[in-house]
Amino acid sequence: MNSKLVSLFCCLIILVSFSGCTKVTQLVKDSQPTKADLLAEINEEHRRWEGGSSDPTPYLRHYDDPADAQKSTDYLTDTYSEYDAAKELSLEEAEEDVNYLFDAFYYDFAFYDYFGGHTVFDQAKAEILQELQAKDSLTCKDLQEILVKHLTFIKDGHFNINQNFPAEKDIPFFFRQVMFVKTDSGYQDSKGKTVVSVDGYPDLDALFKRSISKEGYLVYYPVLLKEAKFDGTEWDKHVCDEQLTVHYADGSTDVLTADTWSQYYKDLPKGQNTDLRQTDGIPVFQFNHFDPSFLEETNAAAAQMSNAEISMLDLRSNVGGYEEVAHQWFNRYSHQRIFGTGVRYSVLPASLVASPSTSKTPRASNDNILILLSGKCSASCAEITLDLSYNVENSLIVGENTNGSMISNSGHIELPNSKCSVDMTFSTVYLTPDGSDYFEELRGFFPDIWVPAKEAETLAAKLMENLK
Numbered sequence: 446m447n448s449k450l451v452s453l454f455c456c457l458i459i460l461v462s463f464s465g466c467t468k469v470t471q472l473v474k475d476s477q478p479t480k481a482d483l484l485a486e487i488n489e490e491h492r493r494w495e496g497g498s499s500d501p502t503p504y505l506r507h508y509d510d511p512a513d514a515q516k517s518t519d520y521l522t523d524t525y526s527e528y529d530a531a532k533e534l535s536l537e538e539a540e541e542d543v544n545y546l547f548d549a550f551y552y553d554f555a556f557y558d559y560f561g562g563h564t565v566f567d568q569a570k571a572e573i574l575q576e577l578q579a580k581d582s583l584t585c586k587d588l589q590e591i592l593v594k595h596l597t598f599i600k601d602g603h604f605n606i607n608q609n610f611p612a613e614k615d616i617p618f619f620f621r622q623v624m625f626v627k628t629d630s631g632y633q634d635s636k637g638k639t640v641v642s643v644d645g646y647p648d649l650d651a652l653f654k655r656s657i658s659k660e661g662y663l664v665y666y667p668v669l670l671k672e673a674k675f676d677g678t679e680w681d682k683h684v685c686d687e688q689l690t691v692h693y694a695d696g697s698t699d700v701l702t703a704d705t706w707s708q709y710y711k712d713l714p715k716g717q718n719t720d721l722r723q724t725d726g727i728p729v730f731q732f733n734h735f736d737p738s739f740l741e742e743t744n745a746a747a748a749q750m751s752n753a754e755i756s757m758l759d760l761r762s763n764v765g766g767y768e769e770v771a772h773q774w775f776n777r778y779s780h781q782r783i784f785g786t787g788v789r790y791s792v793l794p795a796s797l798v799a800s801p802s803t804s805k806t807p808r809a810s811n812d813n814i815l816i817l818l819s820g821k822c823s824a825s826c827a828e829i830t831l832d833l834s835y836n837v838e839n840s841l842i843v844g845e846n847t848n849g850s851m852i853s854n855s856g857h858i859e860l861p862n863s864k865c866s867v868d869m870t871f872s873t874v875y876l877t878p879d880g881s882d883y884f885e886e887l888r889g890f891f892p893d894i895w896v897p898a899k900e901a902e903t904l905a906a907k908l909m910e911n912l913k
Contacts (some may be wrong), residue, residue, distance in 0.1 A: 459886035467731040469624070469660050476626040477663055480912045484814065484839050487893045491835040494786045495808060497878025499909070501790040504559050504874050513552060514793050517872060520549035521856045526864040528607060530586035537586050539577050543570060545591070546867065549858050555792050555870040556601055556853070569595045585863040592865070593676075602850025602886050603674075603825065604869050613672035615822060615888040617845050618685040618703035619897060620667040624658055627665055640694040643667065646689070652897040657843075661907025667701065668895050669693075670846065670888065679708040687725070709820045709845075709898035710762045723748050724757070725906040729818075731759035733768030735826045743770060747777035750815075755909050757816040758830075761844060761898045765825025765855070775833050781809045783830035786878045787884075811838040816905050820888065820898030824848035825855065829875065831890045835883075843899040847889035851875055 478486070508514050534542075547570045550557055554633065557566065573595050580587065589606050598605075604611065624635045626667040632640040632653050644761035646652045646667075667689055685703035692698050711731070713720050718739040719732040730746045732739075738796040750756040756772075768789075775783040817834055819827075819842055834840035856871035877884050884890045896904050 446578045453470070458505070468635065469658065469662055469845040472633070472637055473624060473626055473635050473658070473662050473664060473730070475882070476628065477912060480814070480909075483663065483912065484841075487841055488838055490893070492808070492838070493884070494835065494878045495510045497786060497881060499788055499790075499876035499879050501792065501874065501876055504555065504790070505794045506555070506792050506794055506875075507558050507562070508794065511794065516552040518553060518856070520545075521555045521855070521871060523858055523860055525857075525866060526859060526866045528866060530584065530589070532585045532587055534583045534585060534588060534846045534862060536580075536583065539583050540574060542588060542862050542865065543573055543577070543592075544859040545860055547748045549867070549869075551771075553856060553858070553871050555872055555874060556599070559571050560601075560870050561810055563599060566739050566854075569598070577846060585797070585865065588860075588863050589865055600887055601853045602848060603853040603855045603871050606866075606867050608866075612887055613822070614675050614849050615670040615846060616673045616683060616708075617708050617895065618669045618671060618683075618706055618898075619656070619895070620669070620689055620701040620703050621656075623699050625653060625665040627653070632665060632754075634699075635691070638695055640691055641694050641816050642692045644690040645687075645693075653895065656895050657904040657908050659900075659904070661904060661911045663894075663908060664911070666895070669703065682707050693740065705896065708822060710822050711759075712762075718742060719746060720748070724902055725910060727755050727757055727906050728911065729757040729759055729902060731762065733762045735768070735770035737767055737770055740770060740773065742894055743774050744777045747774045751778045751780065751813070753813060755814045755816070756904065757818055757905060759818045759902065760823045760827045760830060761818050761820035761901065762822050763823060763824070763827035763830075764848075765827055765850070768829055771826050771830045771833060775837065778815070778822055779809045779811060783809055783836055784831050785829060786835050786849065786881070787829070787832045787875050789873055789875045791873050793872060809837045811840070813839065814909070815840045816909075817842045818898075818905065819844035819847050820901070821845055821848055821889070822898075823833050823890070824850045825853075825871060828884070828890050832877070832884070841894060841905075842890070842892040843894045843905045844896060845898045846891055849885065849887040849889035851877075851884060851890070872894075 550566055573591055576591050592606055593609050593611045600612045604636055624633045630639050632649055652667050654668040656664055656666045660662045683706045689701040690698055719742045721730050728750055732743055828847050852874050853870035855868045858867045
């Protein structure tokens with residue numbers, strides 16, 4: 446008898462655990478757009494910011510002495526010494542490192558004035574020195590942790606100390622227990638129940654994101670962004686701190702729980718700089734760094750993909766690199782010169798210079814479909830590549846919001862005693878049009894179709910197969 450009760454109890458648990466999952470219904474199938482309709486909708490969303498302008502004056506540097514601008518790269522170095530976290534430092538050595546860092550901020554950091562100038566940075570420096578003086582002993586790790594703790598006001602996606610980022614970044618949580626479609630009556634579940642409200646989230650259009658079901662159908666799921674530390678723990682499994690209660694017009698409710706999240710990264714095959722593969726007959730090209738040393742490989746792949754009716758550029762593991770490589774890739778793919786909606790500016794005084802404005806650049810025609818796969822590792826130049834895609838017809842961004850380090854760039858300095866490695870933005874900024882919302886530093890680039898990064902390639906291929 447006891448064994449029968451246990452079996453019954455287990456069956457009930459299984460039934461309950463799957464009760465929130467939904468299957469593809471005729472309503473879901475009937476709600477599918479054609480490829481042409483989906484492309485037209487997304488092309489229109491991308492065109493919204495065509496010809497927009499940005500104002501770089503808030504980022505312009507103001508030096509105490511104009512001659513100080515001549516030192517705008519003096520602290521940058523290509524030196525990467527061995528860092529020993531356990532190495533002990535004297536108070537004098539630690540203070541020397543702090544003074545060196547804050548001198549580098551003043552002379553070299555492009556965002557020095559934008560994030561408060563002397564008032565804010567001097568206060569942070571004083572608090573750091575005060576905490577150091579209160580320590581009985583100091584290690585390099587102690588110094589690193591104290592610096593990170595007091596520099597959270599620097600919202601620069603590149604800024605880090607030994608790969609510890611003081612500012613938190615936004616990670617996505619997907620609530621996929623119930624499949625939703627968007628109809629003239631609003632958002633409905635797969636059985637046709639209309640969503641009236643979701644507790645705590647009055648803007649349903651902001652909450653429900655265009656997505657792809659595991660079967661490859663275009664659907665909508667709630668997606669929430671939450672702040673998380675990027676200090677090595679981004680590779681761990683993250684659990685969303687809330688559930689969503691969905692209320693329907695018939696009075697029923699669903700309580701949804703998010704999938705866990707961890708950062709996605711895929712290594713290239715051993716010994717390769719690039720990888721051109723096929724998924725369900727679709728060419729997929731992956732390279733993890735925009736490096737001119739293998740420019741011929743990336744350009745050759747772009748030319749090959751330009752002949753494919755559908756192709757994918759996998760940027761989910763691409764951490765950035767040289768911007769010119771990105772431009773060349775798109776030029777080879779589209780057979781046209783491509784500019785993004787964003788503009789790069791020098792922020793040094795008396796040299797406010799912009800790259801050519803997209804307001805004078807027509808959108809590039811493209812009869813084929815280019816799918817760009819994105820994830821939280823997609824950073825810097827990879828994000829600029831997504832910005833370029835906004836000016837290419839029939840480009841779809843599929844995956845997660847990106848790293849959030851496109852406005853900034855990466856200059857490297859090294860502290861003299863602790864050998865702490867510091868990355869910070871220098872000289873220039875890359876600005877999207879004023880009022881645009883598709884990118885924010887730290888939050889990243891919004892995809893057109895939201896799916897977990899690790900599933901993006903498979904689900905995008907399934908969607909292309911299903912859509913007519």
